[in-house]
């Protein structure tokens with residue numbers, strides 16, 4: 001948040017809060033402020049304003065909080081100032097503000113819930129996840145409308161702590177809300193939690209358990225790409241190669257941009273079944289339906305094995321104009337040099353290595369949400385903590 005935004009927000013919040021406190025509270029039966037009190041508020045208000053003008057927003061926030069009496073009309077201003085403190089990294093102060101608010105007797109239910117949610121966000125920001133979890137669970141016990149927001153924050157905590165069972169359980173509770181049920185993201189994320197559990201079960205050689213988790217993932221989202229890919233891995237591991245191929249094709253049909261992820265396992269399954277010829281026609285069909293530079297490369301390698309380097313070269317050079325890639329150019333050079341006799345010195349022997357070096361500098365995956373780049377694919381972006389936002393990168397022809 002820029003400084004200007006902070007000033008505007010602070011000024012609006014404080015002026016609104018102060019005016020409400022000054023003129024809007026007459027219907028309440030609390031005693032009117034005495035002349036001295038009003039002077040104090042004015043003095044604090046101008047001290048705060050002075051801090052703001054001197055570019056000291058944190059001191060300004062402190063002064064405003066001191067100046068504003070906590071009552072039903074200024075509580076929202078306090079909440080806004082508290083969350084502003086947290087966002088500026090002053091988590092200790094934010095916790096103090098919210099704890100003070102919460103300690104007030106007779107706090108209206110909705111304000112008490114908002115304050116507890118704000119306080120739990122302070123705890124999360126401070127890394128005190130246990131405390132945040134306790135507070136959010138208290139809100140759930142009261143079973144009011146704010147429980148949905150509490151559930152969302154609880155799920156985030158379990159995701160951070162990689163407590164996937166809990167994350168699934170609370171997602172299930174959140175999905176009792178029709179709004180969340182209609183929102184595909186909640187369903188897809190819940191399916192990811194099941195996939196995490198399935199992958200862990202597979203690592204412990206518990207195939208039956210893994211299958212159950214995958215089934216649960218499909219229960220949340222029956223077109224979940226990752227669930228198909230995890231199931232394909234499981235089937236392949238168990239030697240059910242035809243089933244694995246079916247799942248790989250299903251994953252690819254829902255997400256053609258994940259083509260690079262399915263080519264190698266498709267290759268391995270066909271090899272195990274001894275049906276490599278079928279692989280070539282399958283990949284050719286896939287390429288026809290939705291072309292991909294990785295398919296061009298895979299087909300080139302298959303053609304080299306089945307028909308020799310010349311046929312592979314012809315195929316690749318005919319494809320490169322439309323589906324260019326650095327990897328493709330490298331392969332083309334290698335094929336050409338492979339067809340020349342060993343004596344002819346083209347002076348180009350170093351080029352594939354140079355292209356390799358260039359390629360190693362590039363990340364293979366990128367997050368479409370925050371731009372984070374990495375060589376391996378993460379289903380949960382390590383930078384922005386969003387699911388399903390990392391994509392295999394496709395080289396664009398300039």
Ligand SMILES: [Zn+2]
Nearest residue numbers: 367370381384
């Ligand atoms: Zn990201």
